[in-house]
Amino acid sequence: xxxxxxxxxxxxxxxxxxxxxxxxxxxxxxxxxxxxxxxxxxxxxxxxxxxxxxxxxxxxxxxxxxxxxxxxxxxxxxxxxxxxxxxx
Numbered sequence: 001x002x003x004x005x006x007x008x009x010x011x012x013x014x015x016x017x018x019x020x021x022x023x024x025x026x027x028x029x030x031x032x033x034x035x036x037x038x039x040x041x042x043x044x045x046x047x048x049x050x051x052x053x054x055x056x057x058x059x060x061x062x063x064x065x066x067x068x069x070x071x072x073x074x075x076x077x078x079x080x081x082x083x084x085x086x087x088x
Contacts (some may be wrong), residue, residue, distance in 0.1 A: 005057075005082070005083045005084055006083075007079060007082075007083060008031075008057060009030070009031040010031055010032045010033070011029070011031065011033040011034070011036065012033070012034050012035075012036050012041045013034070013035055013036065014034055014036050014039070014042060014047075014050060017035055020033060020035065045065075047067070048067050049067045049068050050067075051067075051068070051069060051070075052065065052066065052067045052068075053065065053066045053070070053078065055079065055082045056076065063082055064078060064082065066078070073088070076088075
Protein backbone atom coordinates (compact mmCIF):
# COMPACT_ATOMS: atom_id res chain seq x y z
CA UNK A 1 0.00 0.00 0.00
CA UNK A 2 1.24 3.48 -0.86
CA UNK A 3 1.14 5.88 2.06
CA UNK A 4 1.89 9.56 2.48
CA UNK A 5 1.01 10.57 -1.08
CA UNK A 6 -0.47 13.94 -1.86
CA UNK A 7 -2.48 15.03 -4.87
CA UNK A 8 -2.61 18.15 -6.97
CA UNK A 9 -5.52 18.65 -9.32
CA UNK A 10 -5.66 20.53 -12.58
CA UNK A 11 -7.87 20.42 -15.64
CA UNK A 12 -7.57 21.04 -19.35
CA UNK A 13 -10.61 22.30 -21.23
CA UNK A 14 -11.28 21.49 -24.85
CA UNK A 15 -14.30 23.84 -24.88
CA UNK A 16 -14.33 27.54 -25.57
CA UNK A 17 -13.26 29.96 -22.84
CA UNK A 18 -16.76 31.28 -22.08
CA UNK A 19 -18.23 27.80 -21.51
CA UNK A 20 -15.24 26.81 -19.42
CA UNK A 21 -15.44 29.94 -17.28
CA UNK A 22 -19.14 29.34 -16.64
CA UNK A 23 -18.52 25.72 -15.66
CA UNK A 24 -15.66 26.62 -13.32
CA UNK A 25 -17.89 29.18 -11.57
CA UNK A 26 -20.91 26.85 -11.37
CA UNK A 27 -18.93 23.94 -9.95
CA UNK A 28 -16.67 26.06 -7.73
CA UNK A 29 -13.44 24.47 -8.97
CA UNK A 30 -10.52 25.44 -6.74
CA UNK A 31 -7.81 24.19 -9.08
CA UNK A 32 -6.24 25.54 -12.29
CA UNK A 33 -8.06 24.99 -15.58
CA UNK A 34 -5.98 25.42 -18.74
CA UNK A 35 -7.40 25.98 -22.21
CA UNK A 36 -6.35 23.66 -25.04
CA UNK A 37 -7.44 25.81 -27.95
CA UNK A 38 -4.82 24.38 -30.33
CA UNK A 39 -5.55 20.75 -29.24
CA UNK A 40 -1.92 20.01 -28.34
CA UNK A 41 -2.82 18.43 -24.98
CA UNK A 42 -5.50 16.34 -26.66
CA UNK A 43 -2.92 14.98 -29.10
CA UNK A 44 -0.12 14.57 -26.51
CA UNK A 45 -2.30 12.57 -24.09
CA UNK A 46 -4.23 10.67 -26.76
CA UNK A 47 -7.57 11.96 -25.53
CA UNK A 48 -10.22 10.08 -27.48
CA UNK A 49 -13.29 11.32 -25.63
CA UNK A 50 -14.18 13.61 -22.77
CA UNK A 51 -14.20 13.76 -19.92
CA UNK A 52 -10.86 12.08 -19.38
CA UNK A 53 -9.12 11.39 -16.08
CA UNK A 54 -5.36 10.95 -15.78
CA UNK A 55 -3.53 10.02 -12.59
CA UNK A 56 0.09 11.06 -12.89
CA UNK A 57 2.56 10.81 -10.02
CA UNK A 58 5.08 13.37 -8.81
CA UNK A 59 7.67 11.91 -11.22
CA UNK A 60 5.42 12.26 -14.26
CA UNK A 61 4.57 8.55 -14.47
CA UNK A 62 1.07 7.85 -15.79
CA UNK A 63 -0.63 5.38 -13.44
CA UNK A 64 -4.16 5.43 -14.79
CA UNK A 65 -6.25 7.01 -17.50
CA UNK A 66 -9.96 6.77 -18.09
CA UNK A 67 -12.03 8.19 -20.93
CA UNK A 68 -15.74 8.89 -20.80
CA UNK A 69 -18.16 9.87 -18.13
CA UNK A 70 -17.98 8.25 -14.71
CA UNK A 71 -19.65 8.99 -11.42
CA UNK A 72 -17.96 11.18 -8.85
CA UNK A 73 -17.79 8.10 -6.62
CA UNK A 74 -15.88 6.14 -9.29
CA UNK A 75 -13.40 8.98 -9.75
CA UNK A 76 -13.00 9.36 -5.99
CA UNK A 77 -12.27 5.63 -5.62
CA UNK A 78 -9.59 5.76 -8.34
CA UNK A 79 -7.93 8.72 -6.64
CA UNK A 80 -8.20 7.23 -3.14
CA UNK A 81 -6.69 3.97 -4.41
CA UNK A 82 -3.75 5.86 -5.94
CA UNK A 83 -3.22 7.81 -2.70
CA UNK A 84 -3.27 4.60 -0.66
CA UNK A 85 -6.44 5.57 1.18
CA UNK A 86 -9.31 3.20 1.85
CA UNK A 87 -12.11 3.23 -0.71
CA UNK A 88 -15.70 3.35 0.38
